[in-house]
Amino acid sequence: MPLYEIETESHIIITWADNEESAREVVADAYPQDDVLRLTKRPRDTWVISKGVLGLSTKTIDPCAVARECLNRSAGDKVNAIRLYRMETGSDLENARKAIESNMVLGW
Template sequence: MPLFEVETTSHIMIACAEDQEAARAFANTNYPTEEIIRVAHRPRDAWVISKKLLGIQGDADPCHIARDCLAKAAGDKLHAVRLYMQSTGADLDGARKAVESNMSRGW
């Protein structure tokens, strides 16, 4: 089944769907309040994200580090961001993104 990239106002999702209409239906079912900005057919049957493009290099796992900082901070986001910056040397924006993305997954 083909892959479709569906971008909404807040998310980019990859969906296996028969066609663009089915991909739109998937997005509307899961995120009904968001406007669909773009639907694109992926040329292959795989989705690849460049770790280097995201700033992930070497053996460091930013998700593991962010979850550890959240645990040490007892869920206090600001404290976890500070701990993440100290642990990784990341700037404020990078640390905030790492911590917030892990807060939404649950730590």
């Protein structure tokens, strides 16, 4: 049975259904006041939500340790270290630059 992602104005519903019409019926039964804005048949039969994206991860990241590791991996190349830091942390360019430069000053 395929997995469908259904978006309404108020909800995102993930459900298994035999076909698109059955998926629409799920919304009509559960939320009759909602109109379907988007209905997508998922390419796989599982759904994954990253806890980090939702801000639910319990792992704390030491930005200085990450910056120092990025500087180490880039052999001190600031531009490459900034790129690595952005990939590791998801930081924007300005925050990554500040983290790398401040750790360069500290003698990573």
